Amino acid sequence: MRMAHSPGKYADFEGLREQAVALRRAGYSLRQIRDELKIFNNDILNQLVKGEPPPEWTKRPNAKDDLRERARELRLQGWTYDQIEAELGCSRSSVSLWVRDLPKPEPRYTPEEQRALMREGLARRRAAEGEKRKETKLAASKDVGNLTDRELFVAGAALYWAEGSKSKPYDRRERVVFVNSDPGVIRTYLAWLDLLEVDRERLSFRLLIHESADVEAAHRFWAAVADIDTSVFAKPTLKKHNPKTVRKNTGDDYRGCLVIAVARSAHLYNRIEGWWAGIVAQAEARLG
Numbered sequence: 001m002r003m004a005h006s007p008g009k010y011a012d013f014e015g016l017r018e019q020a021v022a023l024r025r026a027g028y029s030l031r032q033i034r035d036e037l038k039i040f041n042n043d044i045l046n047q048l049v050k051g052e053p054p055p056e057w058t059k060r061p062n063a064k065d066d067l068r069e070r071a072r073e074l075r076l077q078g079w080t081y082d083q084i085e086a087e088l089g090c091s092r093s094s095v096s097l098w099v100r101d102l103p104k105p106e107p108r109y110t111p112e113e114q115r116a117l118m119r120e121g122l123a124r125r126r127a128a129e130g131e132k133r134k135e136t137k138l139a140a141s142k143d144v145g146n147l148t149d150r151e152l153f154v155a156g157a158a159l160y161w162a163e164g165s166k167s168k169p170y171d172r173r174e175r176v177v178f179v180n181s182d183p184g185v186i187r188t189y190l191a192w193l194d195l196l197e198v199d200r201e202r203l204s205f206r207l208l209i210h211e212s213a214d215v216e217a218a219h220r221f222w223a224a225v226a227d228i229d230t231s232v233f234a235k236p237t238l239k240k241h242n243p244k245t246v247r248k249n250t251g252d253d254y255r256g257c258l259v260i261a262v263a264r265s266a267h268l269y270n271r272i273e274g275w276w277a278g279i280v281a282q283a284e285a286r287l288g
Contacts, residue, residue, distance in 0.1 A: 016037065017048045021048070024054075030046075030054075033045065064094075067088055067098075071088060071098045071099055075099040076102060078106065079105070080105075081099075084099070152191065152195055154275075156196075158276070161272070161276040163179065163180050164179075167269070174265070174269040175269060176268050177261045179208060179260075180257060181258070186226060193262070198268070202263045203262060204234055204263065205232055206258075206259040206261075207259070209257070211239060211241060215238075217255070218255040222255065225258070
């Protein structure tokens with residue numbers, strides 16, 4: 001039966017309260033009680049049901065309740081704040097608020113184990129980065145394609161001007177002398193000299209190396225790179241140790257630098273200067 005009231009209905013407050021409480025306990029929402037009792041004053045309506053909890057079905061679901069419970073479960077399993085934050089996608093402040101009453105979990109690993117895990121992770125990351133670099137270099141090397149004689153000619157001239165000895169206006173030394181520690185650079189330079197038809201008999205080879213290095217091993221290494229016999233090397237130039245400096249070029253892969261000089265090379269040197277000037281002029285023309 002629908003309940004109705006006269007204009008003076010609010011005078012019987014206790015009677016209304018009994019009806020409102022009964023409806024509330026029957027599972028009515030405030031809106032349903034309002035419509036049932038015809039009470040459209042919200043203050044009065046709230047007073048009538050004061051102390052009576054709303055039915056479960058009227059409660060607004062809170063998504064964070066599930067996150068909170070999950071966060072607490074993970075914390076009890078020994079997860080750190082960072083791990084919970086990453087797993088649930090919530091802020092660190094929320095995680096702290098939800099689980100700070102729980103005991104701090106025991107460390108899952110000893111300091112030694114943690115350091116080992118960090119080293120393993122770093123090794124995996126470096127291996128992945130190394131593989132990515134390898135793929136990049138391989139793809140880039142394919143961009144070069146077949147090297148024409150003209151391309152080698154230009155590359156060699158630029159290579160010499162970057163790495164070879166050069167005369168100065170105040171000290172003219174018109175000799176072709178090339179020094180480098182990169183095997184690939186040395187072989188490219190030798191291929192360039194062959195392109196220029198420089199007789200190999202005009203070449204001399206010498207090591208520039210630290211006094212503490214294995215000179216014989218370095219001779220064997222560079223002989224293989226340059227495709228020559230170790231007997232053709234001139235006396236090496238040994239670098240003296242400076243106690244004030246910390247050497248970084250040490251270890252089994254340190255083999256010093258190979259010095260390649262071309263005999264009777266004044267004319268060739270002047271041609272190299274001219275080639276370089278031509279490259280610069282063409283590059284400047286492209287700049288406008």
